[in-house]
Amino acid sequence: MDLSLTVLGCATPYPSTDNPCSGYLVSHGDTRVWMDAGTGTLGPLQRHTRLEDLDAIWISHLHADHSADLLTAYYALLFADVSRPPVTLYGPPGIADRLAGFLTNGPVRSPIEDAFAITELHDGHRATVGSLRLTTAAVEHGIPAFGVRIEAENRSLTYSGDTAACPSLVELARGTDVLLCEAESAEKTPDMAHHTPEDAGETASQAGAGRLVVTHVGRFLSPQEAVARASARYAGQVGYAAPGTTFTVG
Template structure:
């Protein structure tokens, strides 16, 4: 079958929850439209996965929901690439990569990168990155309008609505149930929702969603489709999927590493890639 080029394409670079799993990286996604490449999260192992899909130098911007390692650990390895690659396609100090992230990102990433106290005093990584703190106001990167909202998770954590004129994708980041998620997900074509564990009354509040809660969110928001991600390696993904399907009548499936999804298609269609 010959596929047409979708307006918005979502690639799953990694979808293991809380840490890398035995067969794949932690959180990482690529969102593309009109030739523009937006990296969404860069957790443990995601840079390796990204290189199987595109040249990391071709990224136009990065977006981080929060600064837990399973969502950002590979940022420092990307810094090594951008600083020390012997034949980069462009001058990375002239074309700095925009990074939209929580306010502590420059300091936290510098601390993770620095090899010693002396380097920590000088290595703010602004030589190859351009940092922008997330806030309440929507902003544009390339063809995307991005709305960020604080969600219910330890630390400064956000969910996102990423929209073009033709399609809208919502990403929960990591969060317990909260009103912000419903606002971000309202009427979107695709809801990319974390579902770390199965449902139980004794789960710690303000941390993660269960399959039941992800399904409830998709149903209440009127989302067109639901993709479940961030399932922890110790959780049965089929049980999470069954929970979500029991609460949401629309199309729902587990996100698969390596798969590409056309956000603006009327049904979830895998454009290419491999699953695990």
């Protein structure tokens, strides 16, 4: 069985006409994980799987461009034509109250837990979802934020989430087959909370990743420029997470 990554969107910090915000579908056999639920990703998700068939949702951090479509998923899960038990949701501490704070419109708290079976992430969190093994590591983004390594049948995909270059991401990605790494920043700043493309190349090189896919490329960079700049620091194959693309891992 193939371990695959399908890009639902990768725009930042808001969707463009042809590119939703950050969201990915990780698949292996019958197992399906929606990885980040940024603005606009619920639509293209349904080209590849039904909400009824999702095994889990994994959220890297609570910025809207990575989590906003949880709000519309909530309505789908409780008030529409979707019939299933609550979907497993892995997310940063406080995710349930954050969702409830937006969705509650009266004196009674919205029943978030009727839609989502929530587990809060922490550094070193491990989980098994169907045929997939998920290992989470804290990364550096100025708020609680996480990267994840997903493994199946001796193949591995590592996703940075949003983060500055940091040792914990390098360790999480050590020897991974594919590193999906953000490359938002066009240049270094004193308060870095993201990778530059060069940082993404450095992270992939230090981790010994088999392949680098740059994502979440900022609006002051073109995908072609991001790939070229990352390639200057990484000798392996570098691709871009174009929306609608499916990558086979391994």
